[in-house]
Amino acid sequence: MGMKIIVFLLFVIFSIILIFYFQQINPNYVCKDCNVILISIDSLRADHVGVYGYEKNTTPNIDRFASESILFKNYITQSYLTPVSEFSLHTSLYPHQHGLIIPWPSDNEYKLTNPPVTIAEILKSYNYTTIAISTSPEFKVFRDFGNGYHISNFSYVRDLPVIDEQLISVMKNKKFFLWLAIGTVHAPYGKYVPEEIQNKYENLQYRGLFKNKVINLVEINSIYNYTYYPLYERGEWLERNVSENPVQLNQDDIDFIVAKYDAGIEHMDNFLGNFFNILKSAGLEKNTIIIFTSSHGEELGEHKYIMHYDIHESEIHVPLIIKHPGLEHKIIYTQTQSIDILPTILDFLKIPQYEKAEGNSLVPLIYNEDPQFNKYIFIERSPLWEEFAKTNTTFLPHIDFGVRTSEWKLIYRTSRDFEMNNSWWGYISGQKIFVPEFELYNIKQDPKEQKNLYFDRIDVADRLKTNLFEWIKEKGIAIFNRTDIEVVKIFPYP
Incomplete structure (x- = not known):
């Protein structure tokens, strides 16, 4: 009898210690009924942001915001195209699962037959007032981005959004989720940027080919x-x-083009500085979680082209900064990904997890960095220019994959023959563009992915191939056999 009492008392004491331990470790991440603001920039690569190491002062307001927030140094998007990667963030699904894998629809309007649930729809069901404001035209064209919103304003013009008094009033008086999508950084670079900002970055002595051109997608x-x-x-x-x-x-x-791109970043940063001040003046900082990120990055000549076309680091490594009223500034180096955002928001709000989510909540990572967390991140590339250079036919089932660790990245070109025969770059140059089946990069030593080490480090390549092939098999990816995807047009891409 005495032994049973002792065992029971030990169990009670252990339980109390355990509860106290977890209360001490995780006391502040729950922000039940807090507001949520998701800021999605279009085409902002991480290494052109100050806190990610950029030497130019493009982002003083974002840098200040990051100093009070949780800064994720290795955040990766699931793809390189705005609608494809952004929809992965909103659904916590890979592109082949959510089905939104085309760059632009033929009739400037597209809606999935069976769209997945989005974060807006989930929060709406928990009595959040849901608001979407976008100056990225993709989100107006792909109608499923509007699912679940009480209030929405989707613009075709890549200018800065308008935050008016009516919106502030709603935000002050309602529990809200605001998705703020800003397209100003995207090409045409610098089009909506004041001249005084452009002059800070441009070489004013430049008299080259692009001096009097709008750096749009044609250029x-x-x-x-x-x-x-x-x-x-x-x-x-x-x-x-x-x-x-x-x-x-x-x-x-090239420097002139990059200067235009950087000017757009500063213009966007100035807007956010004002927006953060508005939130503070309205007293919303104390009960609002703010998540700042980008749909994808931007290539600026590292692989012979400009813009976003592939799944290189410049196009998928983007900022992620989370400001939470109950959490202090911290820098996290473990790799994270787009599909982790939805589970993280639900965790913060103490809302049950979405059972179909592929991502993981970042809450455990905030308290304890774990090298096994997201040990392998998987990326998908559906075609962009090459499908449409000469073949106005169908969106054929061609797709490439990438797998990334904290040190290495393997790219698997399942569609290399098609890409070589239909490359946009091959079309304009009149050259045969060689596409290797596999590319392996040491992204720690070679973050711009200039040296393919596939044949030098077969050991690493084989390990990553095994993980990638197992993932493809596990997910039952059937896109290889799809031939029924609708006809689409690519030019002019907005």
Whole structure:
């Protein structure tokens, strides 16, 4: 009898200690009924943000915001295209699962037959007032981004959004979820940026090819391997203008384009500085979780082209900064991914997890970095330009994959033959563009992915291939066999 009492008392004491331990470790992450603001920038790569190491002062307000927040240094998007990667964030599903894998629909409007549940729909069911404000035209065209919102304003114009008094009043008087999507950084670079900001970044002595041009998608898609191939628009398509000779570019030309891109970042940062001040003046800081990220990054010549086209680090490594009223500043180096955002929001709000979510809540990581957390991140690439350069047919079932660890990344080109035969860059240059089946990069030593180590480190490649092939098999990816996806047009991409 005495032994049973002792065992019972020990159990009670142990339980009390355990409860006290977890209360001490995890006392502040729950923010039940807190407001949530999700800020999604379009085309902002991490290494052009101050707190991610950029030497230019493009983001003083974001940097200040990060100093009071949790800064995730290795956040990866699930793909490289705005609608594809952003929908993974909103659904916690991989692109092949959520089904939104086309770059632009033929009739400028697209809606999935069986759309998955989004974070807005979940929070709406928990009595949140849901608001969407977007200046990324993709979100107006792909109608499923509007699912679950009480209030929405989706614009075709990539300018800064408007935060008016009516919106502030709603935010002050309602429990709300605000998705703020900003398209200003996306091409056309610098179009909506005041001249005084552009002059801070541009070489004012520059007199090159792009001096008096708008750096839009026609200009960007004329550039490959430091050569400018003149294009012209024929209906809804771009074609090579063979009557004009290619122009050799130099570093000053590329620097001018990058300067326009950086000017857009500062313009966006100034807007956010004002927005954060509005939140503070309205007394919303104390009960609002703010998540700042980007749909994807941007290529600026590292792989011979400009814009976003592939799943290289410049295009999938983006900022993630979370400001939480109950959590202090911290820097987290463990890799995280788009599909982790939805489970994290639900964890913060103490809302039951969405059973179909593929991602993991970041809450445990905030308290204890774990090298096994997201040990492997999987990325998907559906085609962009190459499907449409010469073949106005169907969106064929061609897809590439990537698997990433904290040190290595393997890219598997399942569609290499098709890509080589239909490459946009091959079309404008008149060259055969070689596409390797596998690419292996040491992203710690070579973050710009300049040296393919596939044949030098077969041991690492084989390990990553095993994990990637197991994941493909586990997910039952059937996109290889799909031939029924609708006809789409790619140009002009907005």
